[in-house]
Amino acid sequence: MRMNRRAALAGGAAAAIVGTGVAGAQTPVRIRKGAGGLTAASEDVAAFGEAVRIMKRRRDALSWERQTQIHHRASQHNNGLFLPWHRHQLAHFERIVAKLTGHDAFAMPYWDWQEHRFLPEWMCDRDSPLYERERARGVETLDFAAARWAESPYTAKLASDGFETFCGKLPEGAGMVEGYGHNHIHQLIGGAMRHPRTSARDPMFWLHHSNVDRVWATWHRNRGKDLYPADWTALTVGGFVDAEGRDVADLPVGGTLETRPLGYDYDRLYPFPVFNVIEQGPPGATRRIPMGGQSWTLRADAARGGRISLTLPDDAVARMREADDTLMIAGEGAVAYARETALEDRSLEIRMTSGSRERTLGSSPTFVHIPEPGDGHHGHRGPYVLPFRFGEEVLNLLAASEGPAAVTVFAEDLAPELARADARAAWIELKLTLTETRWA
Template sequence: MRMNRRAALAGGVAAATVGPGVLRAQTPVRLRQGVDALTATSDDVAAFGEAVRLMKRRNDRLSWANQTRIHHRQAQHNNSLFLPWHRQQLLHLEQIVARLTGHERFAMPYWDWQEHRYLPDWVTDRDSPLYERDRERGVETLDFAAARWAESPYTARLAADDFATFCGRQPRGMGMVEGYGHNHIHQLIGGAMKHPRTSAQDPMFWLHHSNVDRVWATWHGARGKDLYPPEWTAMTVSGFVDPDGREVGALPVGGTLETRPLGYDYDRLYPFPVFSVPQPGPPGATRRIPTGGRSWTMRAEAAGGGRMSLTLPDEAVARMRDADDTLVIAGEGAVAYASEAGLEDRSLEVRMTAGGRERSLGSSPTFVHLPDPGEGHRGHGGPYVLPFRFGEEVLNLLAAGDGPAAVTVFAEDLAPELGRPDARAAWMELTLTLTETRWT
């Protein structure tokens, strides 16, 4: 790839600001492409590799190690700032790559585990600067679309999720895109990727987060524009460095929502707008009109150990067992565990049990952000909160037997050879809404 050294010496990418921290769009807009369209010699791949090589030789604020520290100390997880914070870190790294290599149009490629399935060979080649030796053994040949966790239907519903379900909650509570699709890939790639304190050292971190950002861009186009709470858009994210190595001040979340004003776009948005199968109706019917319903809210506090359970109301279970296609089921819940080292290398398993059988309602490997000892962190602390949900897919389970139904969660130990005590459960809550409808 031919690098524009003159541009690099002259200052590379021009990224002016309009107002406090809102980046002005570059012309033309940089295009982030899927890894399937790129090879080891593609401009963006070559520039990324060259920048990683150069940054690993530095010991200043533009070093590769500093990007890892920034993510460890400053990144937002387990709350609604997860998406805007990571968008800004990725955007600032793109500007650093452009400056160091002279490739002014550099845009971070994205890796979509459902579409691309395998890691690109230009990150698994041991001679590539994008190779990371600290990854899970055998990951080079892993089919991610068929792997544990990555098959989950709970990643996101891009045409239906509301703000809190998709983006997360304040001050604690991750959204579906963070708790499932994001966490799945960190665990499956493994090694450095498993923990926030080291994950950004693997170049796959950046390709993965480019795709997470693409998922947000897809949801934003379908749902987000009118759903962002004003108090959320007024918040700020911080902790970044610019291409000159200077610390960047607090950036408003409201200036982070659109990609094109930030100077980039995607070659195509996420191809799976809904992760659930469309609900069938009577011939000629197109939608269901609500005619009534009822809602129940339940909460359980942990009684010690790592397992919690909520028993569903008998009345609700009886109605679901008698359901036809006019009943809409919406179960929205969350589970919380103590956010501590003992929760690392676990998988939170949420299941519904009835009649001696069970069905998964969510399976998520943990990604626990622990600050350095004695070091405070805005956005860290408090419980680790994972959402879960269910709908009509539980009807077959309920119809298979009589008796009570319950939702249970436990923290599976992914490193049982260590003989660790159980993770500490905190609480579990669920709102179950049954809506009577008619088809039209």
């Protein structure tokens, strides 16, 4: 089936012509739609399947294997270039699908695992080119919104996160959207999706990253427009091929901030804008006014093995134990592990412990890019760094315990049957700020 190039744009896509920013061409704005509202007969689904068939038969720059290798060799992970690199890859891939199928309005569907809790049925049809046999057992009936890692309260806060917290740091350090909203889907789908070197082989990769990109578009609307550092927007990302199969010169990060200049938009943005608990104070009070406070910057280096702990200052713990609702707590930290194959298929479990009690501060399966000779990376040589944070939710733990309190991290082995050596912890850092306030 070859689609009619002159078919009307599906789903109300805009007819305006804009520069794509990816290959210097002009294209109508394509509208990405939610996978849960589409069927196997939907134009974008049919075009995606047709393109996969075509690309798997090719042995040139437009082959399916080439797309897998682009991600394996050039993709950015665990740093502040994660979002712009994947936005460019997906935009180029959309144009390749449009070129190969003749469906000029093609836009990659997005799969929102919180709204549509199961994989789309048309991705699980064994007769479809969109089916990938190397997925986790039982994934076709898995409720992703109730699965492990899905209910983390430490997912990105789309209405309040700052730039580095959301996007990540350079040269190394994932943002919240990558560490907690991205990694676990790769691990739960399993098979090829578990590792950067193979993940683009599974068609679900593209639907998942379309939704990750939609999360960024939502944060950008809420917070991002004035938060991007100039030195970050001046960086470039590369490794892509265009719709003709030609290598694309490195592209500026600053050209990725808006979606419409890249030729696409979303039918609607992310419907879960913030995970914060609404503040509740005395009757008639609506906000807390800062009155002053104190901060501690802490760091501990690992001695050996896969577990590392950082003990909180005694005076900070004592103040938190006697706190009422006027004390604001902000803990922002990161933990680092050696970037090596022993870290693959692990889950970094971050806990606050005191006495015999503990509370999770984050839980994230690893998605580790192990560099190889010839990789198109300017980074990925340092450690694998995952952020974490906490606030007033730790007060109940501290109030119900005695003695020192610590943040402890360990790398749980998700494949214990392999009896592997421990992953190697490197360091843990934490900035803890206690702010005295009054309600007004």
